[in-house]
Amino acid sequence: MTCCETSKEKRDGLLFLDTAKLSEIEKYLKLGLLDGVTTNPTIMKKDGVVGGFSAIRGRTIEIAKMIYPRPLSVETASPEGNKEELLDQAREFSSWGTNINVKVTFTTQKGEPNTDVIAQLTKEKISVNATAMMSISQCFLAAKTGAEYVSIFLGRVANMGYDPSEETRKLRKLLDRTGLPAKIIAASSREAFNVIEWFMAGAHIVTVTPDLLKPCIDHPYTRETVAMFDGDAANWLQEWRDSVI
Numbered sequence: 359m360t361c362c363e364t365s366k367e368k369r370d371g372l373l374f375l376d377t378a379k380l381s382e383i384e385k386y387l388k389l390g391l392l393d394g395v396t397t398n399p400t401i402m403k404k405d406g407v408v409g410g411f412s413a414i415r416g417r418t419i420e421i422a423k424m425i426y427p428r429p430l431s432v433e434t435a436s437p438e439g440n441k442e443e444l445l446d447q448a449r450e451f452s453s454w455g456t457n458i459n460v461k462v463t464f465t466t467q468k469g470e471p472n473t474d475v476i477a478q479l480t481k482e483k484i485s486v487n488a489t490a491m492m493s494i495s496q497c498f499l500a501a502k503t504g505a506e507y508v509s510i511f512l513g514r515v516a517n518m519g520y521d522p523s524e525e526t527r528k529l530r531k532l533l534d535r536t537g538l539p540a541k542i543i544a545a546s547s548r549e550a551f552n553v554i555e556w557f558m559a560g561a562h563i564v565t566v567t568p569d570l571l572k573p574c575i576d577h578p579y580t581r582e583t584v585a586m587f588d589g590d591a592a593n594w595l596q597e598w599r600d601s602v603i
């Protein structure tokens with residue numbers, strides 16, 4: 359099963375985890391809450407994957423196996439904007455697992471477009487997650503060149519003074535209208551509320567750090583209510599436990 363086949367089965371309402379921490383991935387996988395994982399060089403470094411290229415390869419393969427057939431994004435890098443280097447990295451990363459998709463920044467740090475890289479990888483049937491995008495125009499162009507995922511960094515968009523939900527609504531409308539099959543990854547989440555807010559706005563996928571997922575789950579009033587149910591079940595629970603021994 360390829361990465362693309364897997365992700366096309368279910369296209370909307372998907373929750374990805376923005377982490378390279380195996381313990382967090384395992385936890386949310388077991389909880390049935392994880393649809394995929396996104397990483398980037400900063401996440402890898404922050405999460406302790408610092409042993410050079412072999413460490414990146416090792417952790418990537420480990421995560422890919424752990425979450426299979428769910429997709430995993432791994433990011434390419436070339437500070438000089440060397441296209442051949444990006445292509446070679448992408449080919450190598452994608453060979454590590456059929457559920458791996460390759461992140462390519464939409465432009466280089468000097469603003470040169472990487473749309474040719476995205477188009478070439480798409481031609482080679484390598485799934486691309488076009489990343490570090492801050493505008494609908496960038497996402498639209500990445501989708502046009504064949505990116506399977508378009509990652510818009512909505513937390514950063516908000517920091518620039520734009521309404522992230524409004525941008526997402528427009529982007530979703532544009533993709534639906536043009537029939538481009540790219541899936542919107544709402545990235546760069548900053549608050550727990552972003553998950554619902556961005557799904558409601560039209561993101562197919564929201565990627566969150568494990569820290570932001572915790573407040574989406576735990577609620578003091580839920581705890582209190584469960585304690586009430588547990589207390590009132592006391593009159594039959596012991597009898598049931600004795601009966602199943």
Ligand code: E4P
Pocket residue numbers: 376396397398400489509511513514545546547565
């Ligand atoms: C995910 O794909 C992105 O790389 C990530 O959400 C970026 O988050 P940041 O804006 O906190 O760096």
